[in-house]
Amino acid sequence: MSPKLAEGTNYKVADLDLAPSGRMKIDWAESRMPVLMKLREEHAKLQSLKGMKIAGCLHVTKETAVLVETLAAAGAEISWSGCNPLSTQDDVAAALAAADVSIFAWHGMDTDAFYWCIDRTLDFGPSLTLDDGADLIFSVHNRHPERIAGIIGGTEETTTGIHRLRAMANDGALKYPVIAVNDAETKWDFDNVYGTGQSSIDGIIRATSVLLAGKNFVVAGYGHCGKGCAMRAAGLGSNVIATEVKATAALKATLEGHEVLPMDAAARVGDVFITATGMKDVIVKRHFESMRDGAIVCNTGHYDCEINIEDLEALAVSKREIRPSCDEYTMADGRRIYLLAQGRLVNLAAAEGHPSEVMDMSFANQFLSMVRLAREGKDLTVDVHDIPESQDQEIAGIKLATMGLSMDVLTEEQIHYADDYAAGT
Ligand code: RBV
Secondary structure (H helix, E strand, O other): OOOOOEEEOOEEEOOHHHHHHHHHHHHHHHOOOHHHHHHHHHHHHHOOOOOOEEEEEOOOOHHHHHHHHHHHHOOOEEEEEOOOOOOOOHHHHHHHHHOOOEEEOOOOOOHHHHHHHHHHHHOOOOOEEEEOOOHHHHHHHHHOHHHHHHOOEEEEOOHHHHHHHHHHHHOOOOOOOEEEHHHOHHHHHHHHHHHHHHHHHHHHHHHHOOOOOOOEEEEEOOOHHHHHHHHHHHHOOOEEEEEOOOHHHHHHHHHOOOEEOOHHHHHHHOOEEEEOOOOOOOEOHHHHHHOOOOEEEEEOOOOOOOEOHHHHHHHEEEEEEEEOOEEEEEEOOOOEEEEEHHHOEHHHHOOOOOOHHHHHHHHHHHHHHHHHHHHHHHHOOOOEEOOOHHHHHHHHHHHHHHOOOOOOOOOHHHHHHHHOOOOOO
């Protein structure tokens, strides 16, 4: 590991001198995360997480720092790592270390260091785990099963992680209860759509500064994340092409006004490609072979397997980093293909991740799920559990109020009407 890193008994980060800049970013995020800050105020008084030891594995961003400090304010002891080798904001990690949070994360780490960091967060014997992508839960189950007995439960932030955990639960391989934070309406319907949409475009623009108007913008996967990217690219004047394997999703993309093509056809005409599928090998050798000169390729899915980078490397006769987060690969016939953020989440590796305003709701769900696990985790069955509808309404209600917006309220008569099966024409 790099000798340049700053290391103490409870931290390993890039450079502690970056802490003041990180603290300013955290202050900025706090000012845009009113729901989480309200929960912090309430639960600091209640000390709802007192006695809990939380190991977390989630992108070290300014928003995550607000979550970490909210968990700590509610009485929890924390140990944290990043959930992607390229998503850590080093100044934020330094600010957390300087505030005496146990944290092991730096930008640009290799895979060995990635798992070393996760392992360090298990050293204090966590009672709760908080995941984004399930690498921490997998590490507990596969490499540190001795820790399972001490763990009450865990949470999972993202779609890909939930898929894997449900598969694990179905196989009987899951050993403690997990709450599916991703599946809360106040998470997937906002974070995955508007968060991914804006931050992915932000990453593409920071890495390339290209004009998106008039470009053929290929979105692989028209789930919530793909839909967000498509919506924002269309808003900037791109001609959006969606690729899909699911008929209903392809149909939705068409009715939203996008073209739908198989990737084999899209590869020939695309200017910018973004993968948002959660599946491996979405863009492979034959696609690179047919791409136009200057094509830009990136991914916003959790893992870096959607674009087959080995294929691209094998086809290229030369490679150079032409701009930060932008590698130029030149093919034997002279065509150049640009890969952003090494195929990792472009929104977090080339930009700052989702804006604070959406993470406010996602992390309010994380926070309340941790409180629920602390209170009733011992009574939950070993399975993947949904977030109660009441939690969604509570979070959305606080969000609306902090935005100065109000709603209508049903009258008694209307409530009765809603269930009145005798009422007809
Ligand atoms: N994500 N976090 C951020 N700014 O902290 N941005 C995105 C942030 C999360 C998001 O909730 C998504 O589910 C996950 O990253 C994908 O790894």
